[in-house]
Amino acid sequence: MLTDIRLLSHQLAKPRFKSPKELVAWMGAIQAQEYAMAKWAVGTRLKSSSLQAVDDALAKGEILRTHILRPTWHFVVAEDIRWMMQLSGARIRTAFESYARSHKIEITGSDYIRGCNLLEKLLGGNNSLTKQELKDGFCKAGMEVDNFLISHFLIRAETDGLVCSGVDKNRKSTYALLEERVPPVKELHREEALARLATLYFQSHSPATLPDFIWWSGLTATEARHAIALIEGNLLEEKYDSETFYLHTSCDCKARCRKVLHLLPSYDEYLISYKDRTTVMQREHHPKAFNTFGIFYPVIQYNGRIVGNWKKDSKKKAPVVETSFFDEASNIPEDLLKKAIDYYCSFHTKK
Incomplete structure (x- = not known):
């Protein structure tokens, strides 16, 4: 049945992984705007885990929290953050800039350059600061920002690959410089990135449809179709209630899950x-x-x-x-x- 395969794909039945990093790497991205709940989303999919284990993975920078894919928070592993941001950063930035304009929030080009320089100064040396601490730092430097403006500024800095999540302070999330937090990795060409994103989604979310993938990834319909075509050799097509579902070939299509x-x-x-x-x-x-x-x-x-x-x-x-x-x-x-x-x-x- 569809739900049996999906439970296995999501690691909600017969979980395969022990570490938070392994699990997030398998899922590709885990929605994480409610921080504490997102940590539990990781924990409930592992063979055995604890909040401390998830916090440790976040503190080490194995898992990062940032705005990616759709314009909302997600957990991703450090190795994936750059190529995923290259795929989705411009789209996220456009969405938030539209929201900002509708609320009369604007960052001029010169203000953004000045703010980026401030971020590099405040966060340099592997420093992790909360949004409030960054806001205070901006104001102290003579750059007045309110909560809406600093939030918009930080999202733009995320999508430009300047900042990502840092080490928590008293259970509160922080920001850090991406270049200091994540070692450089080999860049993926756009087609490689599209194929990789489709693989991550369908291995961990099968069975799923094209509209499902479009929704999750934030890609356009054309991009999503192309991504699926790039990995078609690793996908099976099945009909459920007249809908076409894709299943990654790694799925156990004969699996049955009970008492879950x-x-x-x-x-x-x-x-x-x-x-x-x-x-x-x-x-x-x-x-x-x-x-x-x-x-x-x-x-x-x-x-x-x-x-x-x-x-x-x-x-x-x-x-x-x-x-x-x-x-x-x-x-x-x-x-x-x-x-x-x-x-x-x-x-x-x-x-």
């Missing part, structure tokens, strides 16, 4: 990386998983289907999970639910 239950974070790849989500949940339940403004909620996945919601009780210091189900008569096995909750709690407490 995960507490998936908000914005998890299992849902957000597809244009059509009816393959894993009934349309009538969509508003319980995401709203029309693009907000995605934490959900419960059982045997490939999205069956409910969960949340952490914010009033408790120790992780305490509350759950609810779309269909209270769904007969979710208590032992599987307890195992999933226990793993979530141990992930956040294990050293």
Whole structure:
């Protein structure tokens, strides 16, 4: 079945990897605007892990967090950040500049050059600073910026390959200079990059359609079709409900996955990386998983289907999970639910 293959592709059944870096490298990119939830998205796909292990990978620069692909935050591995940014940077920059103009936010060419020089000065020597610290540094140097302007400035600097994520400070994300954070790697020609992006997506998200790939990658329809054509020898085509799905040849098409239950974070790849989500949940339940403004909620996945919601009780210091189900008569096995909750709690407490 489609969901069985997808569970294996996503490493949500029979996970193959032990380290956060291996997992993110396999997935290609993991949406990460909710920082804490994105770390759990990595942890829930590993054989065994902890928040500390994910934090360590981020601190070492093995995993980076930046605006890439679609104009939102993603985790990527250091080796992939440059060629992915070459593919998507201009498109992301255009999207955010359009947003900035609509909110009367503007950075002149001279201001941008001055700001880049300031960034290099403030972050030089492998320094990691939060957005607030950078804002304070800009203002101290006589370049007045508010929260909107510094955010827009930093996104532009990301897409130009000047900055990326640095070492966290008290669980807060920071910025660092890309050239200091990531050793140089061999550049990919555009066609090599397109083929690589398609390979990463379909190996980790199969089965998926062309519209799914367009949505996830941010590529134009023409670019996405070309990327698929470049790796057509490594893809199979299957029809599900009259739709054409692509499967990477590395997929186990005979796989069957049962007794699989995960507490998936908000914005998890299992849902957000597809244009059509009816393959894993009934349309009538969509508003319980995401709203029309693009907000995605934490959900419960059982045997490939999205069956409910969960949340952490914010009033408790120790992780305490509350759950609810779309269909209270769904007969979710208590032992599987307890195992999933226990793993979530141990992930956040294990050293």
